Amino acid sequence: xLYFTLASKAYARNLHYRGAHMLHNIASALFGYxxxxxxxxxxxxxxxxxxxxxxxxxxxxxxxxxxxxSGFITNGLGIPQAVRTGQISLDLMRPVHLFVLCMCREWxxxxxxxVYKSLPIYLLYMLLFSLTLPTHWTTLLYSLIALASAAYMxxxxxxxxxxxxLWTTESSWLYWVNxxxxxxxxxxxxxxxxxxxxxxxISWMSPYPYLLYVPTRIYLGYDQSASLIGSLAWCIVFxxxxxxxxxxVRRKVEVQGG
Amino acid sequence: xxxxxxxxLYAVLIRSSIRSRMQYKLNFMLGxxxxxxxxxxxxxxxxxxxxxxxxxxxxSLYEVGYLFAVMTLSKTLYRTFAxxxxxxxxxxxTGELDQLLTRPVPILMxxxxxxxxxxxxxxxxxxxxxxWSMHGLMSSxxxxxxxxxYTVFVIFTGAIILFSxxxxxxxxxxxxxxxxxxxxxxxxxxxxAVRYPLILYPSWLRSILxxxxxxxxxxxxxxLFILRGEYGSWLVYGIAPLAGLFLYLGLKFWKFGLTxxxxxxx
Numbered sequence: 080x081l082y083f084t085l086a087s088k089a090y091a092r093n094l095h096y097r098g099a100h101m102l103h104n105i106a107s108a109l110f111g112y113x114x115x116x117x118x119x120x121x122x123x124x125x126x127x128x129x130x131x132x133x134x135x136x137x138x139x140x141x142x143x144x145x146x147x148x149s150g151f152i153t154n155g156l157g158i159p160q161a162v163r164t165g166q167i168s169l170d171l172m173r174p175v176h177l178f179v180l181c182m183c184r185e186w187x188x189x190x191x192x193x194v195y196k197s198l199p200i201y202l203l204y205m206l207l208f209s210l211t212l213p214t215h216w217t218t219l220l221y222s223l224i225a226l227a228s229a230a231y232m233x234x235x236x237x238x239x240x241x242x243x244x245l246w247t248t249e250s251s252w253l254y255w256v257n258x259x260x261x262x263x264x265x266x267x268x269x270x271x272x273x274x275x276x277x278x279x280x281i282s283w284m285s286p287y288p289y290l291l292y293v294p295t296r297i298y299l300g301y302d303q304s305a306s307l308i309g310s311l312a313w314c315i316v317f318x319x320x321x322x323x324x325x326x327x328v329r330r331k332v333e334v335q336g337g
Numbered sequence: 338x339x340x341x342x343x344x345x346l347y348a349v350l351i352r353s354s355i356r357s358r359m360q361y362k363l364n365f366m367l368g369x370x371x372x373x374x375x376x377x378x379x380x381x382x383x384x385x386x387x388x389x390x391x392x393x394x395x396x397s398l399y400e401v402g403y404l405f406a407v408m409t410l411s412k413t414l415y416r417t418f419a420x421x422x423x424x425x426x427x428x429x430x431t432g433e434l435d436q437l438l439t440r441p442v443p444i445l446m447x448x449x450x451x452x453x454x455x456x457x458x459x460x461x462x463x464x465x466x467x468x469w470s471m472h473g474l475m476s477s478x479x480x481x482x483x484x485x486x487y488t489v490f491v492i493f494t495g496a497i498i499l500f501s502x503x504x505x506x507x508x509x510x511x512x513x514x515x516x517x518x519x520x521x522x523x524x525x526x527x528x529x530a531v532r533y534p535l536i537l538y539p540s541w542l543r544s545i546l547x548x549x550x551x552x553x554x555x556x557x558x559x560x561l562f563i564l565r566g567e568y569g570s571w572l573v574y575g576i577a578p579l580a581g582l583f584l585y586l587g588l589k590f591w592k593f594g595l596t597x598x599x600x601x602x603x
Contacts, residue, residue: 106521113530113538120394120537121386249364252371259378268382273389278381 081175082183089187093195100195108200111143114268115208130270133208134299140204141295142267147196148189149229149290150261154254155241156181156234162244171332178238178321185234213300221304225294228310232286235317242324245331260285266292286313346442350450358455365455372458380405380466383533396534399477400564402470405532407488407556409463411495412528413456419500420454423524425507426516435600444595445504445588480564487563487573495555497580499528501587502550508587508594514601527552554579 093100115136122132130138158181161167171177204210213219236257244250261267264278264287271282271292282288289310296302359365383405387398416423425448428434437447467488474480506523510516527550535543535557547553554576562572 100518103518103521106518106526109522109526110529112542113526113533116537116539116542117383117386117393117533121390123394125390247364247367248361249368249371252368256371256374256378259375263378263382269386274385278385 082179085180085183086187086190089184090191091187093188093191097195101199104196104199104203107143107147107196108203111139111200111204112207114143115139128270128273129301136204136208137210137299138270138295139268140201140208140210141298142291144197144201144204145226145229145291145294146261146267147192147200148226149233149294150258150265150267151192152230152233152237153185153188154237155244155250156185156237158238158241159244159250167245168332171329176325177328178325181238181241182234185237186230189230189234213298217304218298218300221307222294222298224307225289225297225310228307228314229290229294231314232310232317233290235314235321236286238321239324242328245328260287261290264288265290266295286317289313343443343446347446347450350442350446351453354450354453355455358453369458372456373462376409376459376462380462394534394536396536399470399473399479400560401533402466403474403488403564404534404556404560406463406467406470407492407495407560408528408532409459410467410492411499411555413459413463414492414496415499415503417454417456419449419503421448421451422500422507423503423520424452425510426514429510429514429516430601432600434598445591474564484563487559487570491556491559491563491573491576494559494576494580497584498551498555498576499524501580501583502527502552504587505590508591511594511597523550531555531557551579551583 118127118135118139119132121127122135127135158167161170170180173180205212213222237254240250240253240257243253263269264271264274264282264285266282266288271279271288274282293302293306293310297304297306380402383401384398387393387401392398393401421428422445425434428437428448434444437444437451440447471480471484471488474484475482502523503520506516506520509519513519527546530538530542530546531552535546535553538546543553547558559573559576561567562570
């Protein structure tokens, strides 16, 4: 119940800024539109593999909308700010595990972003580019599981990034590096199979393809549910990592102000 | 008081801002390296696509690299000297702008000397991509050495245009306080758009990027002459008065906005 309350508070807090977020959605949708225009330009004179021009538009539309689930997570889950203000010492004293506390709050944030950002943006693209929904309900179900796993992995990544703020004041750079790597290695703009082979190898050795590429491929019907095994495996690895990081954080805790 | 007085004062403020930032050398080094990684990743995105599929609507990888580099360098120049103009929202929401208003210097100068951001990562990365693209274009005989001074010129005019857009966007904050969302539209999205040739976009979007948010004049319009010899050299020279006009309008709007400022925060 406590976990649900933490999540629902984060969701409710965001509801106050719906108007501003709708303006932000226009900018976000514009980004996807720009990338779609680039693929339309490239696809004018040449085929675009198994996707084709319309397939690539659908691909970009889905990855752009999914960014709000697995990409745009609160910087370090708010831990850098808590370190700066000294709030982290109180958070560590609470009778709730720090990782679970941060995670629950972020789930509320992600749920809000899914409803008020991902869905409106994707609906806009559906109208604009005449996209259709998958014909089988299982495809939708597997896509949602893949996206939920992606969101969880992203939460874990940001927890680890946030924890680094106990060692450096510049942890926000790691957030942006993570974001740049999502753009490059997660198949946000370029499907992973079109990366140079050395970069493909790096990409598949990392969890990044499971953040956007795998959910998108499942949604578009190119991949089956078997791809979810990789997502689940990474979720387990990240859970263990986050628990380990919490143990280290508890020994290191340091505040920068108050 | 003369212009020299204000420039000297500005130089002193900048020096002290840089000194305060350099107190955290390790963090500065980390930030520099990671900024370069981000820039490389962003450029790799389009470089990989163009390398795989060839030119896009007649624009080669070198030409797109040139657009990307000029935009990166102009933006670096703008954000180095006007970092806190971009971050005006923080001052508005916390009421910190009140402190700046009490200082005996123009508010814009106070803001621009607050947190000078040295950005060597972006500078090196932008410079490297510019060198690589111009070297490639020179080797193929598409451009000659004269393109170099033209490029330096448009990087500076581009920085003025970006500053003017940033200033106008920040000024809107005097009415609506929160401007991050608006900045995503007028700065982030617009600047990302013109890293690629405008010819890729439908005419309505091209018009917006040339008239409403004139980022197209930072790199795309001058590159039509510098890289392709289209229209004439007036295309490059004409950008200077245009940048001056944008700056004038931006400053006027800023002054007007300041008169509407109402303090907030605790």
